[in-house]
Amino acid sequence: MYSKVITNPRFLVFTRSxxxxxxxxxxxxxxxxxxxxxxxxxxxxxxxxxxxxxxxVVRNKQVVCKEAISSYPRASDLRIIDTSxxxxxxxxxxxxxxxxxxxxxxDPHMRGSKFKNRPRLFSSGPDQPISGFGVSKxxxxxxxxxxxxxxxxGLTKWEEYTLLTSFANHVKIQHTDVPLSYYTGLLxxxxxxxxxxxxxxxxxxxxxxxxxxSAYGAVGQLVGQLAKLMGCYVVGSAGSKEKIELLKNKLGFxxxxxxxxxxxxxxxxxxxxxxxxxxxxxxxxxxxxxxxPHMRSHGRIAACGMLSQxxxxxxxxxxxxxxxxxxxxxxKGFLVFEHMDLYPKFLDxxxxxxxxxxxxxxxxxxxxxxxxxxxxxxxxxxTSAGKVVIAVAPE
Amino acid sequence: MYSKVITNPRFLVFTRSxxxxxxxxxxxxxxxxxxxxxxxxxxxxxxxxxxxxxxxVVRNKQVVCKEAISSYPRASDLRIIDTSxxxxxxxxxxxxxxxxxxxxxxDPHMRGSKFKNRPRLFSSGPDQPISGFGVSKxxxxxxxxxxxxxxxxGLTKWEEYTLLTSFANHVKIQHTDVPLSYYTGLLxxxxxxxxxxxxxxxxxxxxxxxxxxSAYGAVGQLVGQLAKLMGCYVVGSAGSKEKIELLKNKLGFxxxxxxxxxxxxxxxxxxxxxxxxxxxxxxxxxxxxxxxPHMRSHGRIAACGMLSQxxxxxxxxxxxxxxxxxxxxxxKGFLVFEHMDLYPKFLDxxxxxxxxxxxxxxxxxxxxxxxxxxxxxxxxxxTSAGKVVIAVAPE
Numbered sequence: 001m002y003s004k005v006i007t008n009p010r011f012l013v014f015t016r017s018x019x020x021x022x023x024x025x026x027x028x029x030x031x032x033x034x035x036x037x038x039x040x041x042x043x044x045x046x047x048x049x050x051x052x053x054x055x056x057v058v059r060n061k062q063v064v065c066k067e068a069i070s071s072y073p074r075a076s077d078l079r080i081i082d083t084s085x086x087x088x089x090x091x092x093x094x095x096x097x098x099x100x101x102x103x104x105x106x107d108p109h110m111r112g113s114k115f116k117n118r119p120r121l122f123s124s125g126p127d128q129p130i131s132g133f134g135v136s137k138x139x140x141x142x143x144x145x146x147x148x149x150x151x152x153x154g155l156t157k158w159e160e161y162t163l164l165t166s167f168a169n170h171v172k173i174q175h176t177d178v179p180l181s182y183y184t185g186l187l188x189x190x191x192x193x194x195x196x197x198x199x200x201x202x203x204x205x206x207x208x209x210x211x212x213x214s215a216y217g218a219v220g221q222l223v224g225q226l227a228k229l230m231g232c233y234v235v236g237s238a239g240s241k242e243k244i245e246l247l248k249n250k251l252g253f254x255x256x257x258x259x260x261x262x263x264x265x266x267x268x269x270x271x272x273x274x275x276x277x278x279x280x281x282x283x284x285x286x287x288x289x290x291x292x293p294h295m296r297s298h299g300r301i302a303a304c305g306m307l308s309q310x311x312x313x314x315x316x317x318x319x320x321x322x323x324x325x326x327x328x329x330x331x332k333g334f335l336v337f338e339h340m341d342l343y344p345k346f347l348d349x350x351x352x353x354x355x356x357x358x359x360x361x362x363x364x365x366x367x368x369x370x371x372x373x374x375x376x377x378x379x380x381x382x383t384s385a386g387k388v389v390i391a392v393a394p395e
Numbered sequence: 396m397y398s399k400v401i402t403n404p405r406f407l408v409f410t411r412s413x414x415x416x417x418x419x420x421x422x423x424x425x426x427x428x429x430x431x432x433x434x435x436x437x438x439x440x441x442x443x444x445x446x447x448x449x450x451x452v453v454r455n456k457q458v459v460c461k462e463a464i465s466s467y468p469r470a471s472d473l474r475i476i477d478t479s480x481x482x483x484x485x486x487x488x489x490x491x492x493x494x495x496x497x498x499x500x501x502d503p504h505m506r507g508s509k510f511k512n513r514p515r516l517f518s519s520g521p522d523q524p525i526s527g528f529g530v531s532k533x534x535x536x537x538x539x540x541x542x543x544x545x546x547x548x549g550l551t552k553w554e555e556y557t558l559l560t561s562f563a564n565h566v567k568i569q570h571t572d573v574p575l576s577y578y579t580g581l582l583x584x585x586x587x588x589x590x591x592x593x594x595x596x597x598x599x600x601x602x603x604x605x606x607x608x609s610a611y612g613a614v615g616q617l618v619g620q621l622a623k624l625m626g627c628y629v630v631g632s633a634g635s636k637e638k639i640e641l642l643k644n645k646l647g648f649x650x651x652x653x654x655x656x657x658x659x660x661x662x663x664x665x666x667x668x669x670x671x672x673x674x675x676x677x678x679x680x681x682x683x684x685x686x687x688p689h690m691r692s693h694g695r696i697a698a699c700g701m702l703s704q705x706x707x708x709x710x711x712x713x714x715x716x717x718x719x720x721x722x723x724x725x726x727k728g729f730l731v732f733e734h735m736d737l738y739p740k741f742l743d744x745x746x747x748x749x750x751x752x753x754x755x756x757x758x759x760x761x762x763x764x765x766x767x768x769x770x771x772x773x774x775x776x777x778t779s780a781g782k783v784v785i786a787v788a789p790e
Contacts (some may be wrong), residue, residue, distance in 0.1 A: 054486075223517075272626055284717065284720070286718065288716070289505050303720045305720070306716075306720055309717055314714070315714050315715075315716075315717060316712075316714075317711075317713060317714050318712060318713040318716050319711075319713075320710075321683070321701075321710075321713050322678065322701050322704055322710060324698055324726065324727075324728045325679070325698045325699075325700070325728035326699055326728070327728065328727075328728045328729055328730050328733065329727070329728055330725065330726070330727045330728075331719065331725070331726045331727070332719075332723075332724070332725045332726075333719045333720035333721070333723045333724050333725075334723055336722050338723065344568050366579065377720020
C-alpha cells in the first residue's frame with residue numbers, strides 16, 4: 001500500500017521502493033523546534049518518522065494552489081498542507097539533491113494564465129506545491145557536484161524539503177559575507193535578469209538614455225542602478241506616487257513618471273527629448289507601443305516581461321512597430337536561464353557594489369511558509385515594501 | 396540673371412558662379428545621338444551649350460514628381476522635363492562627382508507617405524528629380540577616390556546627368572564580366588539588402604526553416620535562393636497564383652502560398668509544422684502578426700520592409716508580440732546603407748553563383764527616361780516581369 005500523504009508525483013517512485021523495503025511505518029516523534037531568528041514559524045510542527053534504521057522521514061509542509069488559476073495568485077488560491085512526507089536521503093542511485101529550503105522568492109512570473117502563449121510557470125497542477133526560486137541547503141546529495149551543507153539557489157518548490165531532480169541551472173553560493181536572502185533577488189534570478197537584459201541585450205554605453213518600465217520591481221530597480229553606475233541617464237515608470245518618489249529620491253533615477261496619471265507619450269517626450277537608446281521593458285502592451293516612436297536610431301529593446309498583457313482577453317495591439325524598421329531597432333526577448341554562463345561575470349560586477357553599499361536594495365521578508373499566500377499576493381498588488389522573500393527555515 | 400531652367404537647387408550654386416563668369420550663354424548645338432542598344436530613346440535630344448571655352452553645358456532631362464505624393468507613385472504623378480542644364484565639369488574645388496546615369500532602378504522604397512514615421516525617401520519636392528539607385532559613369536571627378544570613366548552604383552537622381560555631392564556609400568564597380576544593370580538589383584542595393592538581412596540579422600544555419608514575405612520581390616527572390624544554397628528549407632508568400640508558381644518552379648522555393656487566397660495562420664501551420672527559424676519580412680502588418688506565433692525558440696526576424704503599412708490611415712496592430720518574449724525571439728530593423736562594409740563579402744559569395752548560373756534573376760528593362768513613369772508604377776502594381784530597370788544611356 002502507498003501512503004495517501006504522497007501528493008507530489010516525483011516522490012512517488014521513491015516511495016514505492018521505500019514501502020517495499022519497510023513496513024509498517026512507525027511515526028517516531030514530533031519536533032517542535034525553536035527558531036530564534038525570523039524563521040520561527042516556518043519549521044514548526046515538523047513530524048519525523050524513521051524507518052528503516054538510518055533513514056529519516058519527515059513531514060514536509062507544502063504550499064499548494066487549490067486549482068489551476070488563470071491570473072495572478074490571490075492569497076485565497078493558496079493553502080498550506082502538511083500531509084506529505086519526505087525522506088531526508090536521496091533515493092539510492094538517483095542523480096538528485098535533497099534540499100532544505102531556507103528562503104523562497106515571490107516573483108511576478110509566478111502566475112497562471114488562461115491563454116496559450118502566455119506564461120504558466122507557476123503551478124504544475126492543483127494540490128501540487130508551487131514552483132519558484134529559492135535559496136536551499138543540500139541535506140543529501142546524489143550528485144558528485146554537490147555535498148551536504150552546500151548552499152545553492154535556483155528553481156525549487158514551495159515546501160520545507162525538496163527532492164531536486166533537475167538542477168543543471170542551480171548555482172552553488174560561494175559568497176556568504178552578504179545576506180543569504182539576497183540570492184533570491186539582488187544576487188539571484190531577478191538580479192541576473194537585470195544584468196543579462198541590460199548588458200547583453202541593451203549593450204549600454206556611457207551617456208545612453210535608458211528607460212525602464214515597472215522600474216520599482218526587483219528587476220527594474222537594479223537595471224536603473226546598474227545604468228546609473230555606468231553613467232547612463234535613467235528614467236523609470238511605475239504605478240504610484242510613492243514609487244515615483246522612491247525611484248527619484250532613493251534609487252537614484254534621473255526622473256520617473258506615474259503611467260497611471262500622465263499620458264505616456266507626453267511623459268516620454270518630456271523625459272527623453274533626445275530619445276531612448278535602451279528600453280528595458282517589463283510590461284509590454286501600451287507602454288511598449290508608446291515607447292517605440294521615442295527610440296533613437298539603433299536603439300535596443302530588452303523584452304524582459306509583459307506584465308500588462310497576461311490577464312487580457314485580447315492583448316493590446318502594437319501599432320508603432322514601423323519605428324523598429326525606420327530606426328533600425330533591435331528588440332529581443334530573453335530568458336535568464338539561458339544565460340547562466342554570464343552569472344559569474346554578473347557577480348564580479350555586482351558583489352563589490354553590494355559590499356560597498358553602492359546599490360540600494362530593499363527586502364520584505366515574511367517568516368514561515370504560513371505567510372506565503374499573503375506574501376505572494378503582495379507581489380502582484382504592489383503592496384510589498386521590497387523584494388518579497390519568505391524565510392522558511394533558519395540558515 | 397539666373398536661368399529659369401535651373402530647378403534643382405544643388406545646381407544653383409554652381410550656376411551662379413558660372414553665370415558670373417560667362418554672359419551671354421550661347422546654345423551651340425542639338426545632338427540627336429543614335430543608340431544602337433536598348434538605350435536608344437534615353438539620351439536623345441541632348442542640347443549642348445559651351446561657355447566658357449572648355450566647359451560643356453548640356454541640357455539634362457529629368458524625371459520629376461508633379462507634387463508631393465502620399466502613396467506610391469502612379470505614372471501620372473511623374474513627368475519628364477528637359478528644361479534644366481548641367482555642366483559636365485565638377486565646379487572647381489568642389490568634392491563632387493559629375494556622373495552620367497546609365498541604369499536607374501525602380502524600387503519599392505520609392506514612394507511617398509502622408510504619415511510621420513513612414514518612409515519618404517522618394518522625392519525632395521515637387522518638380523525636383525526623384526531619387527533612386529542607379530549605375531552611373533563618372534564624367535568628371537572632384538574626388539581623389541574616383542576618376543573619369545569609373546563605373547559606380549549608389550543613390551542618384553532620375554536624370555541624365557547628376558552632380559553627386561554625397562557619395563560616401565557609392566561603390567566602384569570592379570567586376571564588369573556580368574551585366575552592368577545587375578548592379579541595380581542582384582548585385583546592388585536589393586541584393587546587398589537580401590544578404591545583409593539574411594546573414595547578419597538571420598544568422599542562418601543549414602537546415603533552418605526560413606519564411607520570406609513578398610518573396611517574389613527583388614530582395615525576396617534572392618533571400619530565398621541564398622537560403623536554398625545554404626541548405627535551408629524556404630517558403631515564400633506572394634500575392635498571385637503566377638508568382639507562387641514561379642517561386643516554386645523557377646526560383647527553387649520549397650513551398651509558397653498566396654496570402655490573398657489562403658488564411659495566413661493555416662498556411663504557416665501547413666508549411667512550417669516545425670516552426671520558423673528565420674523570418675525575412677518585407678511587408679509587416681498582418682503577415683508579421685501571423686508569423687510571430689509560428690517562430691521557433693531563438694528565431695530571428697529581419698525587418699526589411701513593411702510594404703503593407705505605408706498607405707494605411709491606422710497601421711495594423713501587432714497582437715502576438717508576446718511570442719517575441721516567450722520564444723526569446725530577436726527582431727531587428729536594418730538599413731543596408733549602414734552595412735556597406737559587408738558589400739565585398741556579399742560579392743565574394745554571390746558573384747560566383749551568378750557566373751555559374753546558380754542564381755535565377757529576371758530583369759524588366761525599359762529604355763529611356765521617357766519609360767520611367769510607367770516602369771516605376773509597375774514596381775507597385777506588381778505587373779513587371781522582373782526587376783524594374785530603366786536604361787538611360789548606352790554603357
